[in-house]
Amino acid sequence: MVNPPSDVARPTAADPPRTARMLAQVREATLAGRRAPMAPRPVIGQSWERMLRDGVDPDRDVRAGLLSAEEVRRRREESPLRHVLPVLREGLLSVADVARHIMVVADADSRVLWREGSPAVLRRADGLGFEIGADWSEAVVGTNGVGTPAVVRRPVQVFAAEHFVRSHAAWTCAGAPVTDPRDGRLIGVVDISGPLESMHPATLAWVESVARLAEARLRELHLGSLEQLRSVAAPVLARLDGRALVVDRDGWSAAVTGMPYVRRITLPKSLSLGRRWLPGLGMCAVEPLAGGWLLRASAETPDGTGRLVLDLSHPERRLLTVSDAGGTWTREPSERHAELLYLLVAQRAGRSAAGLAEDVFGDPSRTVTVRAEMSRVRRYLGALLLHRPYRLREDAEAEVLLPDDPRDLLPRSTAPGIAVRRTAHGTR
Template sequence: MPALKTRFTEEMTSDGMRAQVAESWHRSAAAGVRADDAEAPITLPEDSLRGHREAHPLAQVFPLLDDVLGQAARDCDAVMAVSDASAQLLWVCGHPQVLRKAEKIGFVEGSNWDERFAGTNAPGMALALGHPVSIMGSEHFRHSVRSWSCAASPIHDPTTGELLGVLDVTGGDELVVPQTMAMVRAAARMAETELAHHKLTASTAPPEVRRKSGFGLTIQGLGRNEALLEIDDGSGRRSTLRLSPRHSELVLLLGSAPRGLSGDELAVLLYEEDNSGSTLRAELNRLRNLLGDDLLASRPYRLAADVSADWLALEARIVNGDVAGAVRAYRGPLLPRSTAPGVVRLREGIDSTVRQAVLSSGVPDLMSTWTRSSWGTDDYDMWVAQRQAVGPHSPLLPLITGQIDRLDRELA
């Protein structure tokens, strides 16, 4: 990466910066956030806030969070906030004097702290990365927020894994201790446990007469050389398997063919060269021993369960027009080391779909996410499109131009 003598990059690197924070600064700049913006924008006006808040799943657990973490925040002159999955703050509580200070940076109910609107901050980064994050003082992108520090953790639906929102504690330098993050993470897990309890007790029917819904399989293969397979037996028991490379290929191919595949079809998709049917049958028998007869059916070969997969969800987001959500969900190429013809075709199709969606979106921060990834760093067309999208006054322009120049030299 060429050295760039711009105020943007000098400010990022002068005292050293964590890699994930630097990435967030790039996303913020690419989205057009200005470092001298004073406040985060309001995206939930007062007349819409109440209804949105009351209908939100986290309304069930907010009293518990307020009692446990909210009170602790008041005691240490901090603020506790709960956002939805769009980083819109639904609840903000704390000591009145601290709340008035927070208003000056727009940290109020109804404001949006997505990185694309508010720059680098803990709630926005926790949403973007999907895991707990702490941001200290000068790591914030906007100058007005740099006297604050914050720690945030996502809250997920305990049964579906869907991201529901983010729990955050924001305050002064005294928050920059490991105990703060531990407390926030514990409170988020407690909220998920309480949500699970609500779901468990929602049905009044006794367990013995509840209908068994059947098996469910969830496959994760994006950015992984060995797929993860989560098995739900339909009665609330879940288990997770890390599959071998060959079993990963088999499960992905079968998961992409809900009507099933014949032995000949599966062999063509699995092997680069002609292979004996006995080799395939041996692999399938090993997989059946791992999964059980109930999950791997034959004639044709198929997964006998409700199948969901990360790459299928990603494609659905693109079809629905949610390119930003698809980019967040894209953790990398599908089984990147696999050379199985069927997997290669599937992988190249997914890569091309995501790339084209980002290219067509014209959204600078999505293009920046792509070009700063290992799979997109040499994407010449994307760098050129990003240069056009950011405009002539963007602080990212020197970096983009430098990368285009590098590729010009290498391609020449």
């Protein structure tokens, strides 16, 4: 079998029909278990493996129910991507229309929230069910330029028969994930899609660059809002004694007094006025401020001992619950944080940054990324998490609730340390 070309964009642009036929032969042979003229590109082959394992039918154009207009409106209002639509439009739409493409913006669930561009291509997209409110996740429509980047968390271009579902074979798309620059959380995917013959070799780099511009704009907006909150907080904190901080609605610190600077506090989804127990602070008096909260912590230092339960029993949901003398709190960690927490519970003696980098990325040199992620985990675990090596406190209880089928352990994770534990003996 011939190895796949590192970039099929150029041969596709030079001779779209010939390349489309070649890709179709690769897919048909691969799905039938026959020897293919060449291997699929790794990102595509891995996606096809996920589709086959999840039972996606390549001959069936499955379409999940569209979101209602009201639900689309609600998601748009809650999505941070609404703030960067001007950046996306300016960067993508003028060229997309000329090139007979459309711009699609989906949320973290791969639900299409915005869709603009060439009217003719929009009509063709309607025929594929690529509509506002549609679910374009891999599990529903197979390998594609929205759902696949959301899974692998990097830009992906999908050409012709690289789409898993056969009815999408005349389509090409390039999508890039957009992450929250504050914490790396996936907030959506921006995609350029259209007929195969209108594809250009530079499309993927183009989409990725615009996605990065959108993230830069989100970072600017965040810093500006914190600066505005800081101006409100300064006179309030100047009148207080003891430990206190002012945070925005998402828990990001604008100003601190009487305590070391804390970058972010984990807030419950329904925080309200009164006395509340908060991770890392303990019991606090909570008061609303314009654009955020004033948190006045008690004089007692929060106890680091406690119990941690990481619930991975449902393949589509992750839940972390921590209890100690001050109370109990729950949050949904990102998939990356769930990977790290699982590995730390499984290896209570601890792991170095290089060891975790090898477990998560298969590359022990990626210690900078691991340290950044562990710093984010420490913001909500506080004294429960120790370092050098990274480990949970010896006196803390920790439990992982596992799925019934070992293959459902963080099923979208590509971390080697997780993959090796997707066996009955590895996960139990």
